[in-house]
Amino acid sequence: MTLVPDLDTLLRLVLPKLLFMTVLSAVVGGVVGAVVAGIVALLRRSRPGAMGPAVWGSFLGVLLVGLLPIEANPASLIGGPYAGLWFLSMALLFVPVGAVGGALLGMLAIGHPRARLRGPRALAALTLGAYALSAVVLTLTLSPPAITIRTPQPGGPFPLLAEVSGLESIPSHLALSGDGRQLAVLSVRYGRQQVDILDLTSRQQHRIRNLHGKPEGQQTLREILSTLAFTVDGKELVTAALQQVQVRPLPAGRPRLRLDGGSVAYPMAAGRLVTLTPNDASPAPRNLQVWDLASGRRLQAMPADLNTVERATLPVAVSPDRRLLAFPLRVDDDRIEVWDIPQARRITTLELGRRVGLLALAFSPDGRQLAVALGQGPPIAIWDLATARRIRSLDRPQPVQQLHWTTEGLLASSDGGYRVLSPQDGRVLHMLPPAAAAPSGPARPVLSLGPSALSGDRSTFAVPIPGQGIAVWRVGRPVTAD
Secondary structure, three states: OOOOOOHHHHHHHHHHHHHHHHHHHHHHHHHHHHHHHHHHHHHHOOOOOOHHHHHHHHHHHHHHHHHHHHHOOHHHHOOOHHHHHHHHHHHHHHHHHHHHHHHHHHHHHHHOOOOOOOOHHHHHHHHHHHHHHHHHHHHHHHOOOOOEEEOOOOOOOOOEEEEEEOOOOOOOEEEEOOOOOEEEEEEEEOOEEEEEEEEOOOOEEEEOOOOOOOOOOOOOOOOOEEEEEEOOOOOEEEEEEOOOEEEEEOOOOOOOEEEOOEEEEEEEOOOEEEEEOOOOOOOOOOOEEEEEOOOOOEEEEEOOEOOOOOOOOOOOEEOOOOOEEEEEOEOOOOEEEEEEOOOOEEEEEEEOOOOOOEEEEEEOOOOOEEEEEEOOOOOEEEEEOOOOEEEEEEOOOOOOOOEEEEOOEEEEEEOOEEEEEOOOOOOEEEEEOOOOOOOOOOOOOOOOOOOOEEOOOOOEEEEEEOOOEEEEEEOOOOOOOO
8 A cells, every 4th residue: 555645745745835936936036037148148248138038047947956956855844943054055055056057048948049949838838847847746755655554474373463664753652443453643744743544454544634723833732642542433533632632533533522631531431531631731730531522521530640741651541341440649659549430430449558650550351450560569460459459469570661461461561572471470471573483583673662552352452663663463352341
């Protein structure tokens, strides 16, 4: 699958650049063409009769030689003072050559009495050809790269379902739909965020065009996105910025609701959505809020003090049936509360006994146990929710930064990869990505400490691999709500 040049690229990049090139070429070409025609007339001791051809030639010379190599370079999309210095240095190099050379060629091609390009039709055809060439070059060089989805041959206990390549940078965030068939990717290209929805089954791609509500360069903390999440039915995408959460019906992605939340969003059962309060840089605690997805009405606030500024992920977990939410009252607290969101009630509190620094939480596939990754003490502890007691500890040599629980075991991030651990005794069952088959083979790819995504049914797992793209594995049997 390849991504062809689209209307968004034409309207947002190509046409504004053509307009800028036209204005600048007209100004520079008009001045340089007149000067060159005057100098040639003085040398010939005649009247500057080739003024028009010189201006026209200088205009096209600046357009094609002076500005097109600069504007067609993807570096022109990067803002800031260094980009301005780069543009100025390139303009000083190319624009004079195009302006003077174009003026002289214009006088030779049109101003000569025997020239065949003197007619208005020929001039119009050449001008249209120059614009067509500029538009094609700009479109080809500035269009987003082709995103491809490769389906490898399945094999092993954790088969690789898809390999997504063509991304220019490591994604800012990932989200998988409940059935694992759709992958949402939040990335940044030349300072502009974009969201791509990839269908892993049909290998089709859709990009949300109207991602921001304001023009580029005017976005606030209400538009700059942090995380993504699919609703339970997979028909809507929830995008969370620091000071606003948007609910977007797919495939168009135009916001249906704008909620006064921030940073993260957890779609729950019974049409509920949990977010943090907006990040307004005040010292007030950032509580959790519960919203009704149908109406956008705030239903409840749960006391907590969670901050996403100092951490890439929050130690918050959602049960497979999307009814239970587990979270600490503070990231460094010694208590974990578990709430039934549709019933709006707390069902249990886990007392850790001391402040140990929570790193990650994960529900078991049946929703009856909770795995807790700790910064101090046993790296992973398993708690029974019915009795609110710790039933076992799994010793690991290193702390776990991210934790997921599937039917095949615990996915614990460490050493640049994910170890699949037995939830009974902590034995390593598998590694993701797998190690090379032979000692002489290539080294095992190293995963980033960036985002990862587990589908709602706990069957599919996606994670970026630096320099390669996104890998999607089958990591368990689908878990369905009773």
